[in-house]
Amino acid sequence: MSETVTTDPVARYVRGREFKLLIGGELVDALDGGASESFDPSTGELLAQVPEASAADVARAVAAAEAAQPAWRALGLRGRTACFRRFGELLTERLEELAMLDAIDSGNPIRAMRDDVRICMPYIEGWPALAAALAGQAIPASPGNLHYTSHAPYGVVGRITAFNHPLMFAVTRPLPALIVGNTVVVKPAPQTPLSTLALAELCAEAFPPGVFNIVTGGAPAGDALVTHPRVKRIAFTGSVPTGLTIQRRAAESGWVKHVSLELGGKNAMVVFPDVDVEEAVEGAIFGMNFNVCQGQSCGSNSRVLVHRRIYDEFVRRAAERVEAFVVTTSYREDADMGPLVSAQHRERVAAYVEAGVAGGASLVTGGGHPDGAPRGGWFLNPVVFADVRPEMAIAREEIFGPVMSVLPWDDYDEMLASANGVELGLTAAVWTNDLDLAHATAERLDAGYVWINDSTRHYFGTPFGGTKNSGLGREESIEELSSYLETKVVHTRLKDPATALRRMEA
Ligand code: NAD
Numbered sequence: 001m002s003e004t005v006t007t008d009p010v011a012r013y014v015r016g017r018e019f020k021l022l023i024g025g026e027l028v029d030a031l032d033g034g035a036s037e038s039f040d041p042s043t044g045e046l047l048a049q050v051p052e053a054s055a056a057d058v059a060r061a062v063a064a065a066e067a068a069q070p071a072w073r074a075l076g077l078r079g080r081t082a083c084f085r086r087f088g089e090l091l092t093e094r095l096e097e098l099a100m101l102d103a104i105d106s107g108n109p110i111r112a113m114r115d116d117v118r119i120c121m122p123y124i125e126g127w128p129a130l131a132a133a134l135a136g137q138a139i140p141a142s143p144g145n146l147h148y149t150s151h152a153p154y155g156v157v158g159r160i161t162a163f164n165h166p167l168m169f170a171v172t173r174p175l176p177a178l179i180v181g182n183t184v185v186v187k188p189a190p191q192t193p194l195s196t197l198a199l200a201e202l203c204a205e206a207f208p209p210g211v212f213n214i215v216t217g218g219a220p221a222g223d224a225l226v227t228h229p230r231v232k233r234i235a236f237t238g239s240v241p242t243g244l245t246i247q248r249r250a251a252e253s254g255w256v257k258h259v260s261l262e263l264g265g266k267n268a269m270v271v272f273p274d275v276d277v278e279e280a281v282e283g284a285i286f287g288m289n290f291n292v293c294q295g296q297s298c299g300s301n302s303r304v305l306v307h308r309r310i311y312d313e314f315v316r317r318a319a320e321r322v323e324a325f326v327v328t329t330s331y332r333e334d335a336d337m338g339p340l341v342s343a344q345h346r347e348r349v350a351a352y353v354e355a356g357v358a359g360g361a362s363l364v365t366g367g368g369h370p371d372g373a374p375r376g377g378w379f380l381n382p383v384v385f386a387d388v389r390p391e392m393a394i395a396r397e398e399i400f401g402p403v404m405s406v407l408p409w410d411d412y413d414e415m416l417a418s419a420n421g422v423e424l425g426l427t428a429a430v431w432t433n434d435l436d437l438a439h440a441t442a443e444r445l446d447a448g449y450v451w452i453n454d455s456t457r458h459y460f461g462t463p464f465g466g467t468k469n470s471g472l473g474r475e476e477s478i479e480e481l482s483s484y485l486e487t488k489v490v491h492t493r494l495k496d497p498a499t500a501l502r503r504m505e506a
Pocket residue numbers: 160161162163164187188189190217218219220221222223226237238239240241242243245246262263264265297298299398400426471
């Protein structure tokens with residue numbers, strides 16, 4: 001259970017620790033001794049050396065997964081559910097350690113990372129329940145015959161994840177593939193490998209050898225997984241450019257593959273003038289995920305389109321809210337926000353802030369290094385931009401950081417054109433007390449997931465995913481489960497009963 005750590009958590013959970021890959025149930029080093037470094041975003045200091053998997057390690061992991069898959073499938077839903085249950089128990093026992101590793105390695109605030117571990121539980125319990133509801137169909141496709149469908153797992157699934165929720169993605173994203181009888185090779189993001197490598201110890205205990213494999217590394221390891229001939233199903237969470245590369249590389253491998261993509265967002269929150277402004281601001285701040293991952297979330301409402309009548313008040317209140325955040329070392333209990341994940345990413349986000357100012361947007365608050373935060377860390381004070389115009393880069397491109405652009409609107413159709421006028425379509429939010437208006441607007445917003453008077457929350461069972469360049473496929477739902485299965489039709493020609501009886505008598 002959770003305990004409050006007051007001593008140095010880096011010394012306690014990271015220093016002197018060995019991190020290993022998980023291949024075939026064994027905790028191992030990379031074959032060629034390959035290693036890379038993981039850094040503490042709060043200080044910029046080196047945290048640990050971690051194994052860097054080569055293509056040969058990925059091939060080992062795929063071979064182990066392939067060897068384990070028939071027995072895992074044969075275990076049946078009940079047997080697989082028992083492993084899930086054990087996995088959940090171990091996660092609960094090691095909640096504090098895993099949450100701290102995420103906070104230390106990613107820069108996300110510790111309080112949110114404890115929630116990230118807790119969020120895994122409904123998925124661990126939910127996937128077996130949904131899998132029990134999977135069914136085939138008997139289809140009346142022709143008279144007098146029997147046509148039915150059955151479903152089979154792909155075999156080995158490759159699961160590649162992003163840096164912003166390291167542990168939560170490493171736990172929850174492979175589960176739907178596993179519960180329907182696939183085995184997995186998981187590759188986390190290279191910026192944040194520590195919690196996933198610690199998770200390897202739990203997976204080794206909860207699952208039969210080879211069912212859950214973990215390889216760390218960057219693009220070369222990911223590419224080896226994507227192009228491996230025995231991995232037909234690839235599921236990816238990350239950026240649009242990498243998603244496009246994966247589609248191309250999957251095709252170039254010469255093997256037909258099923259690729260699903262959860263990519264970026266530049267998500268609009270539309271605010272009508274009838275709202276309680278304070279409540280709507282709260283929704284926008286919450287929806288920006290400032291206090292979860294410094295806004296580094298695909299689902300963040302980074303474009304807030306606010307009706308002119310309440311615009312000034314909205315901007316003022318939003319600025320006051322973010323100015324009150326404690327921005328500091330992510331593993332301090334009082335951290336509301338930590339640093340960005342890497343020096344490079346901080347530079348990228350800061351460049352957007354500069355471009356916004358140069359382009360004529362009003363920087364209401366934020367930018368710069370927070371007072372009191374360690375100098376070597378990759379911190380950025382949370383930003384609220386006002387007077388943003390739809391054509392500006394800060395209104396069109398995913399920044400993936402603590403930058404919220406607030407755009408005024410007067411005309412409904414122009415507002416809608418602006419909301420839909422970007423290449424991404426992951427989420428959107430509508431805030432109004434007028435139910436007709438809310439639903440009519442939700443219908444017109446081009447996004448895969450729309451909240452009305454809410455933001456950012458995921459509800460297990462509801463399909464999550466994007467339109468346009470935000471992705472392909474839907475997750476967290478029965479649709480995702482089905483995506484890890486291939487459909488087979490069995491057709492039986494039924495003889496005429498009279499003919500069958502005559503034969504019997506002959
Ligand atoms: P990224 O695309 O840089 O990396 C994601 C993963 O892909 C990492 O594990 C990386 O090592 C791997 N990778 C990189 N090149 C590869 C290649 N050629 N072949 C195979 N794998 C490769 O993304 P990121 O910076 O880690 O994450 C940020 C992005 O992720 C943002 O765009 C964000 O919106 C998106 N994201 C989307 C969702 C969602 O559910 N839609 C959730 C979280 C993050």
